[in-house]
Amino acid sequence: MKVLSSPEEIYAQLDFLRRQGNRIGLVPTMGALHDGHLSLVREAKRECDIAVTTIFVNPSQFGPNEDFAKYPRTLDSDLEQLSAIGCDFVFVPSNDHIYPPGHTTFIEPPAVAANWEGKIRPGHFRGVATIVLKLFNMLPARVAYFGRKDYQQVAVISAMVRDLNVPILIQPCETVREPDGLAMSSRNRYLSAADRVRAIGLWHALSKAQSMIDDGFRNVAQIESAMREILNKVPVDSIDYAAIVDPESMEPRTDLDSPVVAIIAARVGTTRLIDNSLLRIQ
Amino acid sequence: MKVLSSPEEIYAQLDFLRRQGNRIGLVPTMGALHDGHLSLVREAKRECDIAVTTIFVNPSQFGPNEDFAKYPRTLDSDLEQLSAIGCDFVFVPSNDHIYPPGHTTFIEPPAVAANWEGKIRPGHFRGVATIVLKLFNMLPARVAYFGRKDYQQVAVISAMVRDLNVPILIQPCETVREPDGLAMSSRNRYLSAADRVRAIGLWHALSKAQSMIDDGFRNVAQIESAMREILNKVPVDSIDYAAIVDPESMEPRTDLDSPVVAIIAARVGTTRLIDNSLLRIQ
Numbered sequence: 001m002k003v004l005s006s007p008e009e010i011y012a013q014l015d016f017l018r019r020q021g022n023r024i025g026l027v028p029t030m031g032a033l034h035d036g037h038l039s040l041v042r043e044a045k046r047e048c049d050i051a052v053t054t055i056f057v058n059p060s061q062f063g064p065n066e067d068f069a070k071y072p073r074t075l076d077s078d079l080e081q082l083s084a085i086g087c088d089f090v091f092v093p094s095n096d097h098i099y100p101p102g103h104t105t106f107i108e109p110p111a112v113a114a115n116w117e118g119k120i121r122p123g124h125f126r127g128v129a130t131i132v133l134k135l136f137n138m139l140p141a142r143v144a145y146f147g148r149k150d151y152q153q154v155a156v157i158s159a160m161v162r163d164l165n166v167p168i169l170i171q172p173c174e175t176v177r178e179p180d181g182l183a184m185s186s187r188n189r190y191l192s193a194a195d196r197v198r199a200i201g202l203w204h205a206l207s208k209a210q211s212m213i214d215d216g217f218r219n220v221a222q223i224e225s226a227m228r229e230i231l232n233k234v235p236v237d238s239i240d241y242a243a244i245v246d247p248e249s250m251e252p253r254t255d256l257d258s259p260v261v262a263i264i265a266a267r268v269g270t271t272r273l274i275d276n277s278l279l280r281i282q
Numbered sequence: 283m284k285v286l287s288s289p290e291e292i293y294a295q296l297d298f299l300r301r302q303g304n305r306i307g308l309v310p311t312m313g314a315l316h317d318g319h320l321s322l323v324r325e326a327k328r329e330c331d332i333a334v335t336t337i338f339v340n341p342s343q344f345g346p347n348e349d350f351a352k353y354p355r356t357l358d359s360d361l362e363q364l365s366a367i368g369c370d371f372v373f374v375p376s377n378d379h380i381y382p383p384g385h386t387t388f389i390e391p392p393a394v395a396a397n398w399e400g401k402i403r404p405g406h407f408r409g410v411a412t413i414v415l416k417l418f419n420m421l422p423a424r425v426a427y428f429g430r431k432d433y434q435q436v437a438v439i440s441a442m443v444r445d446l447n448v449p450i451l452i453q454p455c456e457t458v459r460e461p462d463g464l465a466m467s468s469r470n471r472y473l474s475a476a477d478r479v480r481a482i483g484l485w486h487a488l489s490k491a492q493s494m495i496d497d498g499f500r501n502v503a504q505i506e507s508a509m510r511e512i513l514n515k516v517p518v519d520s521i522d523y524a525a526i527v528d529p530e531s532m533e534p535r536t537d538l539d540s541p542v543v544a545i546i547a548a549r550v551g552t553t554r555l556i557d558n559s560l561l562r563i564q
Contacts, residue, residue, distance in 0.1 A: 007447060105391040105445035108408070111386040126390070130446075137447040163387035164412075165289060165419040 001083045004091045007138045013089065014052070018140040022049040026141035026168075028132060031055040032072035032186035033081050036176040040145040041087050043173050048143060053082055054091040054135055056098060060106070061127030072186055091139070098134065102255060106130045110159035112250050116263060117152050117274070120240050125156045130192060132157055136168050144168055149175040149183045151261060151276040155250055175275075181207070183275045195269040201234035202264050206277040209262040213279055218256050220244045231266055240265035242274070256281050283365040286373045289420045295371065296334070300422040304331040308423035308450075310414060313337040314354035314468035315363050316337050318458040322427040323369050325455050330425060335364055336373040336417055338380060342388070343409030348409045354468055373421070380416065388412045392441035394532050398545060399434050399556070402522050414439055426450055431457040431465045433543060433558040437532055457557075462490070465557045477551040483516035484546050488559040489523060491544040495561055500538050502526045513548055522547035522554070529560060538563050 004010050018024055023045030029037050037053075044051035062068035075092065082090055107129035109118070118125050136144065146154045154172045161170055176184045181203035182196075183279055191199055205227040212223050227242040244266045246253050253260050263276040286292050300306055309325030311319050319335075326333035337360055344350035358376065364372055389411035391400070400407050418426065428436045436454045443452055458466045463485035464478075473481055487509040494505050509524040524546045528535050535542045538561075545558040 102393075102441075103445045105411070105442045106390040108388040108390045111384075129387070134445075134447045137449060159384075160387045163385045163416075165416050167419060 001079070001087055002089050003079065005093055006097050007093075010089075010091060010138055014050075014140055017050055023143070024050045024052060024139070024141045026050060026139050026144040027051065027053045028144065028146075029053060029055055029134050030057045030071065030186065031078045032074050032189070033078045034176075034184045034188075034267060035148050035184060036149060038081060038085055038183035039176050040147060041082060041085055042174050044143070044145050045172070047171075050088045051086070052089040052091060052139060052141065053087050054093075054139075056091075056093055056131065056144065058098070058127055058131040059095065060099070060130060061124050063121055063123060066121070067242075072189055091135075107133055107160060107164075110163055111154050112152070112159050113156045114151075115250060116241055116243075116245075117265070118156075120265065125153070128153055128159050129156060133160065133166065134166070136161075136166055141168060143171050145171050145173055147175060148172050148278075149185065149275065151263060152250060155248075165185055166244065177203070183273075185273065187271055187273065190269075190271040192269060195271060198234045198236060199268045199271075199273055201231050201236055201268075202266060202273055202275040204234075205230040205264060206262050206275060209244070210277060210279050213256065213281060220254050220256065220260075223262075227262065227264065231264070234268075236266040236268050238267045241266070242266070244279075283361070283369055284371050285361065286371060287375055289375075291555050292371075292373060292420055298334055305425070306332045306334060306421070306440045308417065308421055308426040309333065309335045310417050310426065310428070311335060312339045312353065312517075313360050314356050315360045316458075316466045316468060316469055316470075317453055318429050318431060318466035320363060320367055321458050322429060322455055323364065323367055325453070326425070327368055327426050329453075332370045333368070333370040334373060334421060334423065335369050336375075336421070338373075338413070340380070340409055340413040341377065342381070342412060343406050345403055345405060346412050347495045348403070349469075351538055354471055360450060371531065373417075378537075380413065382385060389415055389439050389442060389446075392445055394434070394437045394451070397434075397532060398523055398525070398527075398549070400438075404546065407435070410435055411438060411442050415442065415446070415448065418448055423450060425453050425557075429457060430454050430560075431467065431557065434532060437530075451471060455489055459485070465555075467555065469553055469555065472553040474551060477553065480516045480518060481550045481553075481555055483513050483518055483550075484548060484557040485557055486516075487546055488514040488544050491526070491558060492561050495538065495563060502536050502538065502542075504545075509544065509546065513546070518548040518550050520549045522549070524548070526561075 022140050025048030059073050109125040109129045112153045113125035158170045182200050209223050244260050247261045260279050265274045307330030309322045339353050359382045391407040391411045393409035462482050464482050491505050526535050526542045529543045542561050547556045
């Protein structure tokens with residue numbers, strides 16, 4: 001496994017491989033890797049000839065009161081894990097390689113960024129879309145892998161790639177969960193033992209939505225209430241949203257005539273968690 | 283010369299040529315072609331194996347009170363001229379190919395877009411940057427050619443390409459002028475005979491700035507005053523700006539210790555004209 005730190009090194013190492021016909025798969029991450037990330041790299045290995053992981057804690061996607069400074073940074077362990085599963089290249093740029101002095105161009109993200117995370121974290125998807133487009137331009141990848149745990153992020157990136165005609169395929173991958181159902185997340189390591197127990201409430205609420213649909217419930221408001229009820233019973237410390245939305249537009253849905261996504265963001269202790277589940281209708 | 287109308291056709295025709303090692307040069311235009319555009323195509327022919335011109339009157343770069351609807355559209359004559367000088371491909375997309383329903387992602391342009399045209403035409407560079415990035419993503423070009431007549435546009439596109447790591451070379455080309463000095467522009471055809479005479483005032487003002495510097499003047503405010511004086515004597519109908527700016531940042535300059543650009547935007551009759559000149563110091 002080779003570690004690269006500049007766009008020039010990427011080009012020197014990867015363009016020749018691309019021109020030889022290798023299919024390159026890209027897994028953009030902010031490090032603090034867990035089995036969710038590793039499953040993306042494994043998928044890239046399975047589908048492509050060369051897997052490239054990027055590790056960069058992107059400042060432009062954090063709000064001024066968010067956890068950029070204390071976001072977990074575990075580079076040694078990240079590299080060890082990536083090497084162990086056969087990742088071919090890791091791109092670990094410095095901030096100056098990504099945002100040199102004078103960098104002022106950003107992406108104004110698509111409409112699907114407006115609600116939910118976009119509303120609660122102003123500027124978040126602007127930062128996400130910008131760094132992701134930059135990585136797509138730097139790396140000659142054919143496919144990029146993203147976890148469905150960040151459902152709206154995948155929707156934003158997919159819409160951006162479509163709108164701006166970016167020549168890359170976006171491959172969403174299933175959320176990886178702990179045995180009890182908690183979605184893997186770099187932020188889970190913030191959880192105290194007691195909070196870890198409460199964090200499972202998000203998955204219970206999502207599971208409840210599915211079981212209500214399986215039981216024939218068709219009233220969206222009723223299902224959303226049941227999700228909140230479970231979250232409040234845990235209790236979580238606050239709920240940002242618990243909603244049933246359209247899987248494409250992410251607009252609120254009032255019918256269940258076609259598949260929907262249940263999405264939740266809630267705070268447990270000082271940790272903000274998000275999760276979602278694509279719900280099967282009957 | 284082949285005329286293409288969809289991104290799929292571009293790919294079918296051009297990707298094979300690119301993979302065979304051809305260097306592809308791109309000339310994005312809004313049609314209504316004049317010798318300025320043709321000089322860009324000739325430069326692309328000279329430097330590249332294949333020259334591609336695009337013709338698309340981009341609605342997103344026009345303000346609500348601007349001339350989108352009446353912008354000159356002269357496709358037959360454009361194609362004839364391009365064919366005559368050996369252009370290889372022309373991409374003439376429909377609006378739906380460029381902005382299909384749901385298109386909502388845009389580029390937030392770099393800082394160099396803030397002043398001058400950016401201030402007077404809000405949203406203009408957002409539209410320019412977005413269409414240009416889309417064309418860069420659709421077309422496998424190695425170099426793109428732009429006329430220096432739109433000096434700030436070239437600066438915006440160059441900064442965007444640098445900031446977003448777009449793998450293309452931006453090649454600015456000299457402004458082509460009528461024998462009396464008027465910069466060629468699609469909007470010149472709006473000018474009445476009397477306005478055509480007055481339009482030359484922009485070039486006279488720019489030339490005055492150079493001759494004052496040649497004569498040893500070093501006071502920027504004095505040179506800007508002289509430019510305005512010439513424009514007012516013509517007279518033009520209004521002056522949006524007549525300024526001496528830094529050729530990189532386009533910030534106002536107060537010294538002449540290194541090269542500067544003189545930029546002018548003025549209205550002659552109902553036609554808004556812009557022009558500029560890179561000034562040699564001593």
